[in-house]
Amino acid sequence: MKHDFKVIEAKWQKKWEEAGVFRAEDNSDKPKFYALVEFPYPSGAGMHVGHIKAYSGLEVISRKRRMEGYNVLFPIGFDAFGLPTENYAIKTKTHPRKITDDNIVKFTEQLKKVGFSFDWSRVIDTTQEDYYKWTQWIFLKMFEKGLVFRSKALVNYCPSCKVVLSNEDSQGGKCDICKSDVIQKAKDVWYLRITEYAEKLLQGLEEVDYLPNIKQQQVNWIGKSTGAFVDFLIADKEEKLRVYTTRPDTLFGVTFMVMAPEHPLIDKYAKDISNMNEVEEYRNVCAKKTEFERTQLVKEKTGVRLNGIEAINPLNGKRIPIYIADYVMMGYGTGAIMAVPAHDERDYEFAKKFGIEIIEVIKGGNIAEAAYTGDGEMVNSDFLNGYTNKKEAIARAIEELEKRGIGEAGVQYKMKDWAFNRQRYWGEPIPIIHCPKCGVIPVPYEELPLRLPDIENFEPGVDGESPLAKIDSFVNCTCPKCKGAAKRETDTMPQWAGSSWYFLRYIDPNNNEALADKEKIKYWMPVDWYNGGMEHVTRHMIYSRFWHRFLYDIGVVNTPEPYAKRTAQGLILGPDGEKMSKSKGNVVDPLDVVEVYGADVLRTYVLFMGDYASAAPWNDSAVRGCKRFLERVCSLCDIVKGEGTTPELETSFHKTIKKVSNDYEEMKYNTAIAALMALINEIYDHGSLTKDELVIFIKLLYPVAPHVCEEIWEKLGGEGFLAQSSWPKYDEAKTIDKAVEIAVQINGKVRGVVTIPLNCPQEEALAAAKQVPDIVPFLEGKTIVKEIYVPNKIVNIVVK
Numbered sequence: 001m002k003h004d005f006k007v008i009e010a011k012w013q014k015k016w017e018e019a020g021v022f023r024a025e026d027n028s029d030k031p032k033f034y035a036l037v038e039f040p041y042p043s044g045a046g047m048h049v050g051h052i053k054a055y056s057g058l059e060v061i062s063r064k065r066r067m068e069g070y071n072v073l074f075p076i077g078f079d080a081f082g083l084p085t086e087n088y089a090i091k092t093k094t095h096p097r098k099i100t101d102d103n104i105v106k107f108t109e110q111l112k113k114v115g116f117s118f119d120w121s122r123v124i125d126t127t128q129e130d131y132y133k134w135t136q137w138i139f140l141k142m143f144e145k146g147l148v149f150r151s152k153a154l155v156n157y158c159p160s161c162k163v164v165l166s167n168e169d170s171q172g173g174k175c176d177i178c179k180s181d182v183i184q185k186a187k188d189v190w191y192l193r194i195t196e197y198a199e200k201l202l203q204g205l206e207e208v209d210y211l212p213n214i215k216q217q218q219v220n221w222i223g224k225s226t227g228a229f230v231d232f233l234i235a236d237k238e239e240k241l242r243v244y245t246t247r248p249d250t251l252f253g254v255t256f257m258v259m260a261p262e263h264p265l266i267d268k269y270a271k272d273i274s275n276m277n278e279v280e281e282y283r284n285v286c287a288k289k290t291e292f293e294r295t296q297l298v299k300e301k302t303g304v305r306l307n308g309i310e311a312i313n314p315l316n317g318k319r320i321p322i323y324i325a326d327y328v329m330m331g332y333g334t335g336a337i338m339a340v341p342a343h344d345e346r347d348y349e350f351a352k353k354f355g356i357e358i359i360e361v362i363k364g365g366n367i368a369e370a371a372y373t374g375d376g377e378m379v380n381s382d383f384l385n386g387y388t389n390k391k392e393a394i395a396r397a398i399e400e401l402e403k404r405g406i407g408e409a410g411v412q413y414k415m416k417d418w419a420f421n422r423q424r425y426w427g428e429p430i431p432i433i434h435c436p437k438c439g440v441i442p443v444p445y446e447e448l449p450l451r452l453p454d455i456e457n458f459e460p461g462v463d464g465e466s467p468l469a470k471i472d473s474f475v476n477c478t479c480p481k482c483k484g485a486a487k488r489e490t491d492t493m494p495q496w497a498g499s500s501w502y503f504l505r506y507i508d509p510n511n512n513e514a515l516a517d518k519e520k521i522k523y524w525m526p527v528d529w530y531n532g533g534m535e536h537v538t539r540h541m542i543y544s545r546f547w548h549r550f551l552y553d554i555g556v557v558n559t560p561e562p563y564a565k566r567t568a569q570g571l572i573l574g575p576d577g578e579k580m581s582k583s584k585g586n587v588v589d590p591l592d593v594v595e596v597y598g599a600d601v602l603r604t605y606v607l608f609m610g611d612y613a614s615a616a617p618w619n620d621s622a623v624r625g626c627k628r629f630l631e632r633v634c635s636l637c638d639i640v641k642g643e644g645t646t647p648e649l650e651t652s653f654h655k656t657i658k659k660v661s662n663d664y665e666e667m668k669y670n671t672a673i674a675a676l677m678a679l680i681n682e683i684y685d686h687g688s689l690t691k692d693e694l695v696i697f698i699k700l701l702y703p704v705a706p707h708v709c710e711e712i713w714e715k716l717g718g719e720g721f722l723a724q725s726s727w728p729k730y731d732e733a734k735t736i737d738k739a740v741e742i743a744v745q746i747n748g749k750v751r752g753v754v755t756i757p758l759n760c761p762q763e764e765a766l767a768a769a770k771q772v773p774d775i776v777p778f779l780e781g782k783t784i785v786k787e788i789y790v791p792n793k794i795v796n797i798v799v800k
Ligand code: ANZ
Pocket: 225, 226, 244, 245, 246, 247, 250, 327, 328, 329, 330, 331, 332, 333, 334, 335, 336, 337, 338, 339, 340, 343, 344, 412
């Protein structure tokens, strides 16, 4: 058979679609398997080879599972709200709706050309009213449960995109979207209280099977810290200054305190502070800095002492100065710290610069030179003296604090509440009404979806206001409570909203009564296997786990965790080993590969190019190698002889079934394909294979290169589609190499025998022969002139 890929691929894609082979059934006696891949953002650039790699992983698993008798849900959709489309709309004066629709059509066509076995009857688009109605519904449920709040805050603001950014979207002080420098701006911010779920999100990790580094990234992002709260007194005032510390054992080494410049106690005691002018000046400078700039460890410490007020160390009664400094953040702990310069690097630098006393309380370092952060014996610490175990000393200190009523054990999380509003058009409108009489009022559930009005000008306002603020017909409304005139919230949700629950909508995409039917959710959830990019294992994964956990708490879903298992693929780099990018001109268009070599080759190549989880550069000659491999697969049809098994090939077939089956499960697609390549070489060396063997071969290859395998299956008279056939089984006993005993000749005379595996390769056979005790003396001091090996028969070594 010829590898006429254009004809074969179009034919089978059409047949699969017509027969609905990949439709998931909602009422099935089969065990279920839910495979989820991250749905694409339908950008104008269309599909990227990265998408192919991302989807091919679970594509293989899904096709294999169907053959194993599972009812498989392998859906796809579009995460289509967001800035790139909106920015493009502004640039081209085209409506984002039209851009999105066009891009989705294009993307769908491209995905179908690759032959992914998605259930195309369940496609979702987060920008459709019947979808975002439920995104808004979840938001209102959170509002109802007190998980939504509004507060004025200094926010990370991108002056170029004119949007407020979360900390995660502005890492390194740069806008994640346009890479401009982020500034601080006071804004009304809607927050989702994700911090209330910090502990649940941490605990939930114990019951899921994520790759270890994915789990670790989530643990770090949640950032649980254990320590204590301690109350210091402001001298001569009835005022406590509370701090959070991880090291209450160092309390006797506290020689000053530091408050964040934004700390409210500063204003409260402004009249007692004699240098308030200097303080205000410093606060103004800090206000312009991003959190990133402020927390850089290496930067020179700055600060101002609050003249006129002092604090008292609650354990020893000593008076100590209070400073403000930008290295203390208002948003963490209590916004104030007890400083222990002897044992904290930042405090040390600060103390050196401001000439503050440094008291050693842990032995082991040289505090004349640097802070000592290691372990050691406690000194200068009253009842803590003599402790050498840090944990015990901390426990003892907390016990004392609690006994004296001046502190208690406490935990903190690095995770912040989720800034949830954006001043943009292309997003879900936040369903909130501002009433001058009643305040903040949620849009009634019956009024959902709160539709995005159709507008012509998407430019944000000058001060970064949402474009919706300019639409009077949208803004003006009646208050649902008092029926008086009111105004709608004009901000929209961030792009992360729609992707925080999409896996639930696939289960029941057309439901008008609920986000998905309860019974169907019960049947399909949790997602059995979720694969996606490493760049989404913190934000998207945390946000969606949070929403799902919330839905669990209010009884909408039946499992606390949405994803039972999570893996990630590595990047595809350009042939130059650099990340593919338009500016570098090293982008490979997957459709070009489909056009020239076919979808099966593209699929085989992206899985064969290297370890699935690692980054690997594109290599054109390896693409051609995959093409030759599939041509050789097609030609197997021409050497089929008879049925049953070929004795010489039997072990190899059993071994290959075992290896390919296991490798697929471990996402070692490259070694699975390599095993099939080795097997095909062996088959050609042998000269023929049986029909039954060819069936096994194409079944193993089918998840990777389904079109060509389906064509061969049909040629062989196979019934129905391969998806409806069965996964090949192997016999463990037959995976073990049979051994043969062959004669070893020296200069044509038999001098010994050697036992080697059947079909042993030459190099191995010769090496084994030379080690046979009877043979060794014949080789000593001689030169080997010639070596002859007849597989499974004889070794002859000619010596001089
Ligand atoms: C005294 C001390 C002594 C501290 C010592 C550390 C070492 P993590 O692990 O990140 O939770 N801290 C507390 N709140 C802060 C804030 N808002 N901004 C900046 N720093 C803050 O670290 C907690 C430690 O970071 C706390 O423990 C506090 O310094 C500081 F040898 O208190 B420590």
